[in-house]
Amino acid sequence: MNPQPAVLETATLPIELLPFNSVCLMSNHTVKACLRTVEQGYRPAECTTQTARVPTRVRDLRDMRNNVPMTSASAFPRVSRRIGAIAESATLAVDAKAKALKAAGRPVVGFGAGEPDFPTPAYIVEVAKAACENPANHRYTPAAGLPEMKDAIVAKTLRDSGYAIDASQVLVTNGGKQAVYQAFATIVDPGDEVLLPAPYWTTYPEAVALAGGVSVEVVADETQNYLVSVEQLEAARTPKTKVLLFCSPSNPTGSVYSPEQVKAIGEWALEHGIWVIADEIYEHLLYDGATAPSMPVVVPELADRCIILNGVAKTYAMTGWRVGWMIGPKDVIKAATNLQSHLSSNVNNVAQRAAIAALNGDLTAVDEMKVAFDRRRKLMVSMLNEIPGVVCPTPQGAFYVYPSVKGLLGKEIRGKVCNTSTELAALILDEAEVAVVPGEAFGPSSYIRLSYALGDADLVEGVTRIQKLLSEAK
Numbered sequence: 001m002n003p004q005p006a007v008l009e010t011a012t013l014p015i016e017l018l019p020f021n022s023v024c025l026m027s028n029h030t031v032k033a034c035l036r037t038v039e040q041g042y043r044p045a046e047c048t049t050q051t052a053r054v055p056t057r058v059r060d061l062r063d064m065r066n067n068v069p070m071t072s073a074s075a076f077p078r079v080s081r082r083i084g085a086i087a088e089s090a091t092l093a094v095d096a097k098a099k100a101l102k103a104a105g106r107p108v109v110g111f112g113a114g115e116p117d118f119p120t121p122a123y124i125v126e127v128a129k130a131a132c133e134n135p136a137n138h139r140y141t142p143a144a145g146l147p148e149m150k151d152a153i154v155a156k157t158l159r160d161s162g163y164a165i166d167a168s169q170v171l172v173t174n175g176g177k178q179a180v181y182q183a184f185a186t187i188v189d190p191g192d193e194v195l196l197p198a199p200y201w202t203t204y205p206e207a208v209a210l211a212g213g214v215s216v217e218v219v220a221d222e223t224q225n226y227l228v229s230v231e232q233l234e235a236a237r238t239p240k241t242k243v244l245l246f247c248s249p250s251n252p253t254g255s256v257y258s259p260e261q262v263k264a265i266g267e268w269a270l271e272h273g274i275w276v277i278a279d280e281i282y283e284h285l286l287y288d289g290a291t292a293p294s295m296p297v298v299v300p301e302l303a304d305r306c307i308i309l310n311g312v313a314k315t316y317a318m319t320g321w322r323v324g325w326m327i328g329p330k331d332v333i334k335a336a337t338n339l340q341s342h343l344s345s346n347v348n349n350v351a352q353r354a355a356i357a358a359l360n361g362d363l364t365a366v367d368e369m370k371v372a373f374d375r376r377r378k379l380m381v382s383m384l385n386e387i388p389g390v391v392c393p394t395p396q397g398a399f400y401v402y403p404s405v406k407g408l409l410g411k412e413i414r415g416k417v418c419n420t421s422t423e424l425a426a427l428i429l430d431e432a433e434v435a436v437v438p439g440e441a442f443g444p445s446s447y448i449r450l451s452y453a454l455g456d457a458d459l460v461e462g463v464t465r466i467q468k469l470l471s472e473a474k
């Protein structure tokens with residue numbers, strides 16, 4: 001038997017994908033690959049299927065390519081089913097719509113944005129400017145991240161969370177979002193179940209699905225401050241449960257788990273051998289004296305089955321720089337690094353240099369932002385709670401409020417009856433020219449998310465318009 005050629009992409013296709021008349025359904029790419037491999041004396045997997053029409057000789061393949069009308073163009077979906085199933089990011093879509101309306105001259109107030117409305121601190125920008133001049137930053141660097149960046153993450157993680165890690169446990173990613181995708185891709189196999197406390201950030205279920213996993217929503221409503229209990233998690237657990245997604249402070253609700261709750265959930269995960277992917281991107285945006293301890297610090301034995309996701313976006317007003325990271329057990333980080341080495345390689349060196357300056361600096365910038373966020377948070381919660389039919393818990397973290405609008409659904413507002421929060425969000429945009437994100441983007445309907453990462457005057461103007469509109473409900 002001839003040795004298998006090193007590059008044989010077709011051999012990895014499952015045979016079921018090539019039915020009886022596979023010769024007609026094969027794409028030109030597949031035919032070319034077959035030709036190449038048969039010419040090399042090797043029969044790829046699909047060429048060994050037990051059908052009379054399967055080609056085994058170079059001539060058959062040539063005939064097939066030249067003489068058989070290829071129906072493939074219409075037989076295949078233009079976009080793969082896997083990618084076609086991904087929904088557009090609802091939060092980015094709302095933000096884009098609000099910006100487009102604004103650009104067209106409409107006085108739209110946008111509460112959709114998931115980013116601080118402050119510029120990146122000047123000392124960070126200065127480091128980036130200098131980094132542009134250094135030819136070392138013009139080159140490829142290690143896929144896992146600049147050594148100085150990984151060291152800065154190690155030091156920052158110890159400083160901020162009390163979590164001692166090694167640089168080999170760190171992978172620098174293109175924003176926290178890439179860390180989310182890579183974390184699920186690295187530990188989830190097709191059919192594995194992922195417990196997803198809902199409301200959840202809109203990207204999680206897409207990342208789970210892309211990995212072939214199954215999201216199992218565990219819903220916590222406003223009466224429990226959107227925080228799931230161990231009992232709820234246990235009720236959702238099955239033999240297929242591999243991972244729990246844990247996000248505190250939370251996007252979209254701003255809720256923060258208490259240290260006792262973090263411990264209870266961590267111990268439950270440990271007891272059942274469940275992995276935890278802990279998203280800590282809002283770790284520094286905490287109010288009212290709340291704390292958000294890192295789960296593997298509270299439950300140290302969990303460290304071998306825990307992946308931490310983080311980034312500079314929210315803490316240092318650096319959403320556009322695209323620098324995040326994942327921390328995990330060495331073997332998992334190595335596997336994720338292999339994936340990233342084929343996907344995007346190293347993160348932009350200039351952005352990494354800026355992020356190093358951010359992490360090695362102090363937290364003055366976020367402390368200043370927090371003063372403004374805290375003031376806006378209180379104002380927004382109290383204004384929203386003045387609206388009959390709206391129930392808005394006071395969040396203790398991030399920069400979102402997440403009111404329930406159950407009391408408004410089914411009622412008439414300016415001649416329209418909204419039965420879902422999507423319909424209500426559309427009405428608010430049409431009638432009040434205010435953009436909010438409907439709860440459906442984060443799981444259950446009947447909620448809206450408003451970001452308070454915008455100027456005080458705009459905030460008051462926008463919520464006043466919402467108050468005026470929704471108070472007309474009858």
Ligand code: PMP
Nearest residue numbers: 114175176177201251311313324
């Ligand atoms: N996790 C959560 C919970 C988020 O809200 C976001 C940004 N909206 C991210 C991760 C990703 O942040 P980025 O990719 O901008 O670093």
